[in-house]
Amino acid sequence: MSHRINIYNITTPSKIEDSDVMVMEWNYEIPLLLQALFIEGGEVGKNIYNTHTDPDYWGLYYELKPGIENLRRFYHFIEKHPLELALDTGKFLEAKTKLFNYLENLPNRYLHIDAWDVFNMDDTPHKYQASQLLASLQQNNQAINNVIQADDISLLDFKLFTNGAAGGFDNFAALLNFSAFDFGWAVIYQEHKAPGQVEIFEENGLYGLKAVNGDVLISPGYDDFYEFDYNTDLAVVVKNNQFGYVNKAGEVAIALSFDDAFDFEGDYAVVQKGGKIGLITLNGQIKFLGNYDNIKLLQPYDQFCSAEINGKHGIINVDGIVILPFQFDHEIADNGTGWFYQVEENGKNCPQIFSDTFKFLGNLDPAFIDPWQLFGAENFVYQIRKHQYQEVNKLVTTNNEVLLTEYEKVVQAYPGGILIYKAKRYGLFKYGKHLVLEFLYHQIIDLKLYLTGSLKSYIPAIPADIQFEPYVFFKVIKDKAAGLYFSIANFEAWLLKPVYEDIKPIYSGFFAVKLNGKWGMISLSGKIETAIEYDEILETIVDGEIAYALKDDEIYVIREFDVLPAGKTNLQQYMDVNIQEGYSFFDRQIQFRMEAYLNRH
Template identity: 40%
Template structure:
């Protein structure tokens, strides 16, 4: 019987009822992913099921409804965090299954039964239950703060209590494949789907299959659940053995006590108050000489107690930690430790049971497959790395920081002053600066602590940086991009360039595009070479805005030789990406008579495409229809352009209206649009107004003619000959 925790959904604390639902059976802990369920009004009372002991005072209870709401909030918060979840589709699938399962529960309380785990300590169960109540409350405070702040970095694994030592970060735990984002923790199987049923008759227990056929008649006083090897402990008349799921007694009931088989295929049995190990066939593997035997490392090893002293054995009985210690060995992530009475230091063994020495537990960290880091502690200021054989890795340096790294090339970084070294099983060598910079990126923000990323950055950049520069460099690209846009909007272009550059160097193409645009167009900051460089770098990565910008560089020779073919290539790439601006720029090229590709039909097609994308150039659309003598369409586009404040559109609308093209001739409307064109800043309208006031019947006004001609001369416009001479009394 291994040490397990159980979570139930129930209606009545301390009283077992048929309506109770067992939600979870888990080994040794309350899984962190489900702790948000246990958020409201926690209290301690007797267990519903493990209640056969004298002191039934260690069950934890919480109100169910607030817990359900809190867990859903937690999962929705996690889903909203960029780059936290490695497999978002699998996360969503697990979340949906979990939410659907929880929505079916109708009990008023969640009941956490840790009776089996509490047996591992000599302290009273009630005292341990209070500790767990406080631990779960603390962890939920950490989780709630992260949710309230919208900051997943506040889920600092080191701040959480009594969580699995197999992980060093929340991201590692969340993305651990076997957890399936928390769904694995839920016991969602329905009893009718099992191929067997343990049943009771006349206070005796038996086994039948799913069709009700009896596999073994009721004859056992106790019948425990089936474990990993599909074997269950049974007892009769004070003797214990095992049966399998077919009802066959695989290990005869000859033992005074027996415990569940571990995943390793070994189990502890008791005879005459002495313990030993057997395999699934019932073969005895060790002598029955141990006063106590407890599972270590999922049953691959066992802690053994003889004459009051503890050690560790393997399943064959071979001693791997000498049986000479007052306290029982404990497993941590990648190493083992034993408390020393009256001391803060503990005896430390690596995962191969090689003894390293006595160190504070907080100073020990597993780096990689039996290789341990001993961090600075009282008596030493530096980090030491111990190899698999238990000896210290001699580097010639005393490192002030060591941190685990992705294992594609070495397994740790070691820092000495401003230098960074990569540690492997065989050597320590200087770190490649490009790799160091890679590991400061956003893909590794959940892998490294801030101090590690900071020192990797300074090393990789090869220059001194102040704290603000470092914080900016380590900020996420979308944050830097946002800062850059804010600075640009307030016309602080130097600061915009600063933020855009940091994000661009991280590979953020929108920042590359905005940086190039600033260098291309903002007076006082123009830099043709930099504009071309960043447009080109971003364009080849697929940014449509930069494709357009690069095309314009090639059109005008900005930072490069002018090349109309390359301009057309990149502008077409951007147009294919449905960028309206690129379509308009292509329209400009094909409508420009001085350029070789002059083609009004193509120009019109591109302008129309831009209009369909929401960025019409009404004057050019009107002009190209005007050239084709499609005057009604031309008038409509000129009108729309005039309404948008385009002075040329207003002028051209006046021309067509004054000449009766596409509409009836209407001098009043023509005058209105010519005057609008003047207001918008187009002085040529003075000439057309002078013509109307000189020549059009009913509108003759020589004073106005002279006023408009005066303004035209002031604008240095050429005056048509027919208007140059002042008209006399008889029109001569």
């Protein structure tokens, strides 16, 4: 029997909810095509489904929305290189549309990777295996990001990914075009992927519809019968040159009253009637009809359309109101995302770029623009990186108002803020607050820390209305002094002032702090849990234990309510794993101290 990895879309990492959705069940591994989903908030935590090996049942948790956007970037890159990558562009685009429609309609905030079944193949503790899977996903996502940033398919070299990422394929193109993956769509759990299967059939040149059990739902009578749209379960049908829509129950959903009709994209579809082109709603009501030569819905759907009149292109909204005048020689495109829009301009080397609200941002290569959605901003915020027509980096609003300029680089963008580097110092920018951390700090490090349980139980000052927003813990270093800084939405706070020599996360809500050359344990509330007197403090891989603490010749295990001499069995297991992994947990010197401790006891 094969061993499986399960991925769930969940409401909370601490318990099962009725709204949870099984997203994927796949043998042995997460296919590389979908690993870009696992980009933000990655943390090791207890499983909520497979809990059969108490207390050793650990998995991973990630934020869904940033993962969708990261995966979209990757698929957009693939789409840009059809000749080298996707052999059947039509099938790729169809699978891409289905995949992102599915992901965007998932109801919950988190993705939970439950690899319990696969982890059971190895005697190594599940917590350790989960941390290794986390590291593998980080490495592969870094490789994917490098590919996208460089716009270079040669970097899709399996040598740059983790061992096993290739999945037995010789190259990425072979993996991408493997029929069993269907460009990533077939990986989605079947029960949620394809309810209500029906079959379009032809008889004597006319088309009908039947259920999978053979029951005829629509007798053959249509001149043409197009495929069902995944999003709406509606299909365009044609009879006597009139177009309309039917559903999978065999009912006419929208009467055959149009001269032409197209699939729904979001809540609207493009139709033609009486020589005019416009949009209809899902219930068949005409939104508008106008004297256009062509209309195309843009992403994100339900907002804007690219339209053409007499060879000139412009933008209208879904009410038919002109947003950009009809003065462009080329179609205005959504860049595959709707984060910004672009149009080629005759006589110009670079396209015109418009924001998500169609404010002009400049003539530049789209590779130089980075869009972000920040808390407090109704629309996107953009970084426009310096290029041949612009000497400095700029951070601007959707209206092209400058928020920040003359910095060297953006280190990382988060939903709550942007980490920025300038003049050999780091600062943290927040929309509406400017710099909440000025450019004073030698390092600001994202600890990539995820807490189990309620965030307010750790930090009561967080307003209730933002407690479920994405958050970040930063280790902030100034003049060799380290502190702990927390950021979520429009709230931020120093949890530990920068007075320590070092800080490192150990366990959910617990940190090791170094002062005067010695280590101690401190909780998120600032309460000192142990004396600052140890030579080293290390995270354990054994459930129920928080850390190991080394002092002189002794080794202690720190638990939530006490500190005891370390037990031989668990300590030996930790040492064995450390050797197997090339001393990745601690160095040989600490290994020797542990061996000496075991020999004495």
